[in-house]
Amino acid sequence: MDTRTVVIGAGMAGARLARLLAPVCDVALLGDEPHAPYNRVLLAEVLAGRYAPEVIALPPVPGDPDGPGGPGGAGTVRRGVRAVRIDREARTVHCADGSAVAYDRLVLATGSNPVLPPLRGTSGGLPEGVHPFRTLDDCLALAALARTGTRAVVIGGGLLGVSAARALAERGADVVLAHHGPTLMDRHLDPAAGALVRTHLEGLGVEVHTECHVRGLRSGGRQTVTGVELADGFVLDAECVVLACGVRPRTALAAEAGLRVRQGIVVDDELRTSDPYIHAIGDCAEHSGTVYGLATAAVEQADTLAARLSGSDPAAAYTGTRALTRLTLGGAGSLDVAAFGEPAPRPGDDVVQLADATRGAYRKVVVRGDRLVGGVLLGDLATVGALARAWEGDDPLPDAPLLHLLTTDGGF
Incomplete structure (x- = not known):
C-alpha cells in the first residue's frame, strides 16, 4: 500500500x-x-x-x-x-x-x-449582483440578494437553472427564466415533460421564456447589474442574475x-x-x-x-454508471421529476406513454427488444424504483403487456 x-x-x-x-x-x-x-x-x-x-x-x-x-x-x-x-x-x-x-x-x-457565457458587459468581470450557481458561496450571495419583490433573472433552463428559479421564487423574488432551447431541461426531458415543468414553474410565479437568447448584461453605478439584454434588444430589469449555463x-x-x-x-x-x-x-x-x-x-x-x-479489493474496477436524474420542484403542489437513459426512441423501439394534464402527471418509457432503455416520469413517482432497478441492472422485462410498466408497481 x-x-x-x-x-x-x-x-x-x-x-x-x-x-x-x-x-x-x-x-x-x-x-x-x-x-x-x-x-x-x-x-x-x-x-x-x-x-x-x-x-x-x-x-x-x-x-x-x-x-x-x-x-x-x-x-x-x-x-x-x-x-x-x-x-x-x-x-x-x-x-x-x-x-x-x-x-x-x-x-x-x-x-x-460553471460556464460563463461571453456576454456584453462582462469584459471587466461579472457586475455586482451576478452569480453562477455552483458553490455554497454563490448560494449564500444569491440568498442575501433575494427577498420579496427582488427582480431576478435566471439565464439557463437546464436542471440547475430550473432549480435556481424555483428556489428564488420560494424566497418571494419576481423571477424570469430565460432559456435558449425550445423546452426546459431539454437535455433530460422530452418536450411534453419539459412543458409540464414550465407549467409548474409558472404556477410558482416564474415568468418563462424559451428560445430566448441573451446578448448582454447592463449595469449602473458601482457596476451593479440593472438588466439583462436579449438578442432582440428587449431588456429584462434585474437586481439579481443567476448564470446557470452549464458546467x-x-x-x-x-x-x-x-x-x-x-x-x-x-x-x-x-x-x-x-x-x-x-x-x-x-x-x-x-x-x-x-x-x-x-x-x-x-x-x-x-x-x-x-x-x-x-487494498480491500485491489481488483476493483469502474465500468460506468447508469444513473437516474431526480429533481423535486417545491412550492404548493410540488412536482417530482425523474429521467434516465434514452428518453428519445430510435426506429423500432416501443414507447409507452401516459399523461394526465389535470394532475400534472406524465410517464413515458422506451423499450428496445426486451430491455428498458430510458424513461421520463413526472408527478406520482411510485413506479420509479422498480423501473430504475430494471434499467440499472439491464434486466429483461417481465413477460407482460408493456402498459404494466407504468402501473404503480412498475409491472414487477
Missing part, C-alpha cells in the same frame, strides 16, 4: 474518498473552498431557505478541524488551499499559499466550473501537468490517468468517453478507488 495519498478537491467525490481512506491510509485532502465539504445537490434547498448551510454538510473527514478527532485525526484536511501545479517527477503538489505537499498517489477530484470539467491543473485530457481528465477502469501514480474521479474525470457530472457516478468512482488504494 502506498504511504501517502493526496486528494485535490473536497467536493462529494474527494471528501468521500478521503473519508474512506483515512482509517487505513495517510491521506491529505486539499479543498479550495473555506467551508467543510457539503452536498452540492442540496444547494437549491439552501437558496430556497428550506435548509441552513450546516444541514447539507457531508459526514466529516477525519483530520478536519471541525470533525471528530480535530486536526490531529487520521488524515489531514486543509481548507481554502488551492493547488496550482503538479510536479510529476518530484511527486509534489504546489499550492497558492506557497506550500508543497508530497504524494505517493495523487487523486484529482477537482470537479467542474465544464476543471482540467487545467491536469493539462498543465501533461496528463491526457479530452473533455475531462481521461481515466481507465482503474480510474488511473495517463500517469500511473495519478487518478481522477468525479465531475473532472472522463471514463470511456463520458463525463458524468452526476453525484451517483462520483460516489461509485470514489468507492471503487477507495477499495483499490486501501
Whole structure:
C-alpha cells in the first residue's frame, strides 16, 4: 500500500474518498473552498431557505478541524488551499499559499466550473449582483440578494437553472427564466415533460421564456447589474442574475501537468490517468468517453478507488454508471421529476406513454427488444424504483403487456 495519498478537491467525490481512506491510509485532502465539504445537490434547498448551510454538510473527514478527532485525526484536511501545479517527477503538489505537499498517489477530484457565457458587459468581470450557481458561496450571495419583490433573472433552463428559479421564487423574488432551447431541461426531458415543468414553474410565479437568447448584461453605478439584454434588444430589469449555463470539467491543473485530457481528465477502469501514480474521479474525470457530472457516478468512482488504494479489493474496477436524474420542484403542489437513459426512441423501439394534464402527471418509457432503455416520469413517482432497478441492472422485462410498466408497481 502506498504511504501517502493526496486528494485535490473536497467536493462529494474527494471528501468521500478521503473519508474512506483515512482509517487505513495517510491521506491529505486539499479543498479550495473555506467551508467543510457539503452536498452540492442540496444547494437549491439552501437558496430556497428550506435548509441552513450546516444541514447539507457531508459526514466529516477525519483530520478536519471541525470533525471528530480535530486536526490531529487520521488524515489531514486543509481548507481554502488551492493547488496550482503538479510536479510529476518530484511527486509534489504546489499550492497558492506557497506550500508543497508530497504524494505517493495523487487523486484529482477537482470537479467542474460553471460556464460563463461571453456576454456584453462582462469584459471587466461579472457586475455586482451576478452569480453562477455552483458553490455554497454563490448560494449564500444569491440568498442575501433575494427577498420579496427582488427582480431576478435566471439565464439557463437546464436542471440547475430550473432549480435556481424555483428556489428564488420560494424566497418571494419576481423571477424570469430565460432559456435558449425550445423546452426546459431539454437535455433530460422530452418536450411534453419539459412543458409540464414550465407549467409548474409558472404556477410558482416564474415568468418563462424559451428560445430566448441573451446578448448582454447592463449595469449602473458601482457596476451593479440593472438588466439583462436579449438578442432582440428587449431588456429584462434585474437586481439579481443567476448564470446557470452549464458546467465544464476543471482540467487545467491536469493539462498543465501533461496528463491526457479530452473533455475531462481521461481515466481507465482503474480510474488511473495517463500517469500511473495519478487518478481522477468525479465531475473532472472522463471514463470511456463520458463525463458524468452526476453525484451517483462520483460516489461509485470514489468507492471503487477507495477499495483499490486501501487494498480491500485491489481488483476493483469502474465500468460506468447508469444513473437516474431526480429533481423535486417545491412550492404548493410540488412536482417530482425523474429521467434516465434514452428518453428519445430510435426506429423500432416501443414507447409507452401516459399523461394526465389535470394532475400534472406524465410517464413515458422506451423499450428496445426486451430491455428498458430510458424513461421520463413526472408527478406520482411510485413506479420509479422498480423501473430504475430494471434499467440499472439491464434486466429483461417481465413477460407482460408493456402498459404494466407504468402501473404503480412498475409491472414487477
